[in-house]
Amino acid sequence: MAYRATEKTEARKIAARERIAGAALDQVSEGxxxxxxxxxxxxRADVAVGTVYRHFPSKADLFAEVFxxxxxxxxxxxxxxxxxxxxxxxxxxxxxxxxxxxxxxxGPVLGYAQIAEPVDPAVESERLRLRRGYRDxxxxxxxxxxxxxxxxxxxxxxxxxxxxxxxxxxxxxxxxRRECQSEALVATLVQFCENALTKRVTA
Amino acid sequence: MAYRATEKTEARKIAARERIAGAALDQVSEGxxxxxxxxxxxxRADVAVGTVYRHFPSKADLFAEVFxxxxxxxxxxxxxxxxxxxxxxxxxxxxxxxxxxxxxxxGPVLGYAQIAEPVDPAVESERLRLRRGYRDxxxxxxxxxxxxxxxxxxxxxxxxxxxxxxxxxxxxxxxxRRECQSEALVATLVQFCENALTKRVTA
DNA sequence: CCATCCTGTGAATCATGGTTCACTTCTTCA
DNA sequence: TGAAGAAGTGAACCATGATTCACAGGATGG
Numbered sequence: 001m002a003y004r005a006t007e008k009t010e011a012r013k014i015a016a017r018e019r020i021a022g023a024a025l026d027q028v029s030e031g032x033x034x035x036x037x038x039x040x041x042x043x044r045a046d047v048a049v050g051t052v053y054r055h056f057p058s059k060a061d062l063f064a065e066v067f068x069x070x071x072x073x074x075x076x077x078x079x080x081x082x083x084x085x086x087x088x089x090x091x092x093x094x095x096x097x098x099x100x101x102x103x104x105x106x107g108p109v110l111g112y113a114q115i116a117e118p119v120d121p122a123v124e125s126e127r128l129r130l131r132r133g134y135r136d137x138x139x140x141x142x143x144x145x146x147x148x149x150x151x152x153x154x155x156x157x158x159x160x161x162x163x164x165x166x167x168x169x170x171x172x173x174x175x176x177r178r179e180c181q182s183e184a185l186v187a188t189l190v191q192f193c194e195n196a197l198t199k200r201v202t203a
Numbered sequence: 204m205a206y207r208a209t210e211k212t213e214a215r216k217i218a219a220r221e222r223i224a225g226a227a228l229d230q231v232s233e234g235x236x237x238x239x240x241x242x243x244x245x246x247r248a249d250v251a252v253g254t255v256y257r258h259f260p261s262k263a264d265l266f267a268e269v270f271x272x273x274x275x276x277x278x279x280x281x282x283x284x285x286x287x288x289x290x291x292x293x294x295x296x297x298x299x300x301x302x303x304x305x306x307x308x309x310g311p312v313l314g315y316a317q318i319a320e321p322v323d324p325a326v327e328s329e330r331l332r333l334r335r336g337y338r339d340x341x342x343x344x345x346x347x348x349x350x351x352x353x354x355x356x357x358x359x360x361x362x363x364x365x366x367x368x369x370x371x372x373x374x375x376x377x378x379x380r381r382e383c384q385s386e387a388l389v390a391t392l393v394q395f396c397e398n399a400l401t402k403r404v405t406a
Numbered sequence: 407c408c409a410t411c412c413t414g415t416g417a418a419t420c421a422t423g424g425t426t427c428a429c430t431t432c433t434t435c436a
Numbered sequence: 437t438g439a440a441g442a443a444g445t446g447a448a449c450c451a452t453g454a455t456t457c458a459c460a461g462g463a464t465g466g
Contacts, residue, residue, distance in 0.1 A: 003434045003441040012433095013443080038424065048445040050426080055443095059424060118321055131372070155391045158373050162395050165372020166365035169334070173364060188358045192365050196399045206411040206464045215463095216413080241454065251415040253456080258413095262454060 017055040020045045024066045029110040033119050036063065060122035067123050071114065071130040074103055075137075082137045089145025090197050093138055097167060097193045098186055100134070104171050105180040112175040115168045135160040142197070152198040163193060220258040223248045227269045232313040236322050239266065263325035270326050274317065274333040277306055278340075285340045292348025293400050296341055300370060300396045301389055303337070307374050308383040315378040318371045338363040345400070355401040366396060 023045035027036045038059050042049045056062040082096040104111035113119075119127065138160035145151035170189055174182055226248035230239045241262050245252045259265040285299040307314035316322075322330065341363035348354035373392055377385060 002436065002439055005442080006434070009433065009442080016443085042446095049424090050446065051444055053425070118327070124321070154394070155387065158388060158391045159395055161376060162369035162373040162392065165375075166369040169368020169371065170361050170365040172368075184358065185361060188361045189365065191357070191401075192362055192399055195401055196395055198394070198398055205409055205466060208412080209464070212412080212463065219413080245416095252454090253416065254414050256455070 013055075016047070016051070020047065020052055020055055021062070021066055021069070024062055025070060028063075028066065028113050029107060032109055032113050033063070033117050033123070038062075060120055063119070064122040064126050067114070067119075067126040068129075070110065071126060071133070074100075074114070075130065075133045077103060078134060079137055082141050089141045089148070089150050090194050090199070092141040092144075093163070093197060094190045094194050096134075096137060096141070097163070097190050100167055101171065101186045101189055104175060105182065105186075108175045108178055108180050112172070115175070116172050131161075131164055134164045138163050145197070149200055152200050154198065159196070163196065166192065166196075216258075219250070219254070223250065223255055223258055224265070224269055224272070227265055228273060231266075231269065231316050232310060235312055235316050236266070236320050236326070241265075263323055266322070267325040267329050270317070270322075270329040271332075273313065274329060274336070277303075277317070278333065278336045280306060281337060282340055285344050292344045292351070292353050293397050293402070295344040295347075296366070296400060297393045297397050299337075299340060299344070300366070300393050303370055304374065304389045304392055307378060308385065308389075311378045311381050311383050315375070318378070319375045334364075334367055337367045341366050348400070352403055355403050357401065362399070366399065369395060369399075 020041065024036065024041045027041055027044055031040075038049050038052055041062070042052050045052075052059075052062065056065070078096045078099050081099045082092045084092065084095070087095075104115065114127065114130065135157070139156045142151065142154070142156040142160060146153050146156070167189060170185070170192075174180070174185060223244065227239065227244045230244055230247055234243075241252050241255055244265070245255050248255075255262075255265065259268070281299045281302050284302045285295045287295070287298070290298075307318065317330065317333065338360070342359045345354060345357070345359040345363060349356050349359070370392060373388070373395075377383070377388060
């Protein structure tokens with residue numbers, strides 16, 4: 001036995017993997033998935049295409065992982081603001097909506113890529129997971145609202161999904177036109193969200 | 204000069220074209236765009252692939268046309284109900300929402316294909332047109348509502364887009380699971396829509 | 407009836423872009 | 437130092453599915 005992986009080589013390996021994943025994310029953030037071929041990623045990471053395949057079993061796996069990570073970051077932000085307690089359900093949803101919008105508008109190309117750009121099936125399934133993630137955050141807030149008597153009972157799953165869809169669709173236009181300075185847009189969507197949630201009529 | 208197109212041959216040509224377009228629509232309605240290769244369409248129309256290309260310059264053109272026609276049908280239905288006058292803006296929107304949902308749920312595969320299934324760019328641009336179409340119908344109703352004093356002034360474009368997105372997202376789940384008997388779902392979405400539109404507070 | 411033009415045919419072709427793999431380079435340790 | 441395993445390379449390869457095109461089969465009208 002004349003070779004064994006050591007800490008240094010292990011670190012180097014992980015670093016290379018990270019560099020590739022980072023390059024892939026950069027590529028998507030800059031030019032969307034349309035621009036993100038394996039060759040382009042490899043070039044950006046300063047490695048050969050074959051090297052990409054030393055670290056990821058396929059392009060689909062690479063981008064699924066990249067999407068998942070970026071998605072998790074977004075989700076964490078929204079989770080943070082929707083779960084802050086000591087506030088009502090509508091307020092929490094509104095805060096989530098606002099965070100969602102601001103994040104998307106801050107990085108329009110990546111925002112568009114995550115929300116709407118055509119992607120291959122493996123990535124699409126990550127996108128569905130992301131949407132479910134957002135939806136579940138809203139569901140949690142809504143159900144708390146129903147529990148506490150703040151909101152009228154309703155189908156939280158559907159309402160939460162509708163909110164997620166509303167934000168996506170309302171943002172796609174501006175995002176694809178790179179109109180990212182829209183304070184008014186955010187306000188409109190927050191308002192929309194607050195309206196959509198029926199306050200309990202205390203008879 | 205020994206040949207000139209006559210009425211009969213012209214009719215035959217149009218018929219063939221229609222048969223191909225019909226086959227393409229059937230294929231999409233039954234198996235979605237994923238199943239709709241040129242070969243599959245040709246088989247279904249009982250012609251050779253080459254014949255498809257006699258009538259359509261490319262697959263993209265064929266499916267763009269097929270999508271456009273199906274989209275127009277849907278749009279006409281929603282237009283009909285949202286433009287019926289003698290009713291308030293919220294009522295008109297609610298009627299549009301209901302029609303939209305029922306139509307989609309009645310043909311879930313086609314509904315899904317029109318709303319969410321991945322398609323090539325030419326078809327995607329028809330889908331954007333369809334979405335804009337729905338949005339504009341809602342915009343019209345909303346602006347009438349503002350004019351008449353029924354609704355608080357607001358950014359109708361954004362609100363209407365949000366409504367369209369809300370419906371799409373809320374329906375995608377059920378549609379892809381073929382859960383089409385959902386009276387409750389329609390009711391929830393109509394309610395959601397009505398809530399979202401702010402009634403004018405007459406001080 | 408035949409010259410001409412059109413429609414139908416489907417196997418061959420092509421374009422795209424992901425994936426492989428024989429080879430080189432580097433690292434480890436006896 | 438050299439044997440052995442791992443990582444890096446990139447041109448060749450391959451899969452998919454749209455598109456073409458040379459040829460066959462029908463109309464049309466002089």
